[in-house]
Amino acid sequence: MAKARLVLEVMILLVVLAGNVSPWVLDVLEGSSSRYCLSWRLAVEANNMCAWRTVPPQCLHHVENYITGSQYRRDLDLIVDQIGAYVDGIDMSGDGMDAWILDVDDTCISNLLYYRGKRYGCDPYDALGFKAWAARSECPAIPAMLGLFRRLIEAGFKVILLTGRNEESLGEATVENLQSQGYIGYERLIMRSAAYRGQSAVTYKSAIRKQLVEQGYRIWGNIGDQWSDIQGEFAGNRTFKIPNPMYFVP
């Protein structure tokens, strides 16, 4: 029996190496070579990695497979289910000040098409390249998040989109991109104005959230793909971190 097993395992390897294998087999086999990358990605999502600059080169295919494959969508779906259960339990005031905060990039709309050209984050951050991409207003909606956005609005929440994008250079493009992708009916889109230039996302977003709370908004939830979206002051009654193994925003 041991010999039969060895023969089978060698056959698996040969077929996989020849590229002649069903996606599901490839998918599960890929898991075995990417155990380090699984650990790395878990550490990123659990906020154990601080200020990482690029995806480790050996994790290029792992990150590509994850973010373009079904697991990323499943991970998002489960988080959105959790958010939904929380939303259902919120006792709203009816005064129109019950708010949610959503980040924009890789929370509402996806930069995956851009990051494909940056080897899914294995290449370092390219400020000019990203700006040129964002100016094209071609980020597609992340379907699970668009569904959640609509649900929040239907439930009567004021949805506030809060992004580190530069207001002056990317304001119009961002408004257009959000609208074309179906993000309609939000309360406000808050972008980074000159006063906040150079500040970390935590500092800038905390300052904005403080203003919102002072204006009377109750921040029931706050959703972002970066820990810097949901850390700091006035973070919200509950925060949710959606996955992003491609880049880190301080």
Next chain:
Amino acid sequence: MAKARLVLEVMILLVVLAGNVSPWVLDVLEGSSSRYCLSWRLAVEANNMCAWRTVPPQCLHHVENYITGSQYRRDLDLIVDQIGAYVDGIDMSGDGMDAWILDVDDTCISNLLYYRGKRYGCDPYDALGFKAWAARSECPAIPAMLGLFRRLIEAGFKVILLTGRNEESLGEATVENLQSQGYIGYERLIMRSAAYRGQSAVTYKSAIRKQLVEQGYRIWGNIGDQWSDIQGEFAGNRTFKIPNPMYFVP
């Protein structure tokens, strides 16, 4: 070729079903049936699941395989590497007040043997059962964390162990357990005294950390397997969440 592939895949299934397969093959094949559980575990570690009570029944084998297998150890190793890199960069004062805080249960020492009898968290929390287990002083050290503990002490940090265990009923057993497992040389072991009974871990641990900071300690790092170990006030300059998919402490 399509037929050959089908034959191979059927063979894989048959051999797996017969139980005659190498652990690595089983391991990667297991991945395909546990995509939901991967999402669930990621959501737990990223603090997207709040106040969950038990492991979903369909994830029993996933959690068992994870926590008893190599991936948990790899995940820990990567976090400990990150902590080590951070420790190396700390400029210590030399006044003896540079401190680290470590949680005890499933951070320093493991309750895996106990949770095996609780279907790895699929059974609900059993306060009496856990107390009886902890009183036996038989929790083994988690090797990666014991190594880190020793490294912190050698580097000159004051390591403070902070646990929600009841001081009165489990004080002696905990001291004995830590000592027998090699946790020697810590600055203090702080357990829950009567004054903090009934408080959430966040409230209790924040209050203790506040006292430590008032006593002059600089909390450089804070490590726990629960988000409630590392949330709240005076959390520390950096916090680290080590994996625990078996239970949730509010």
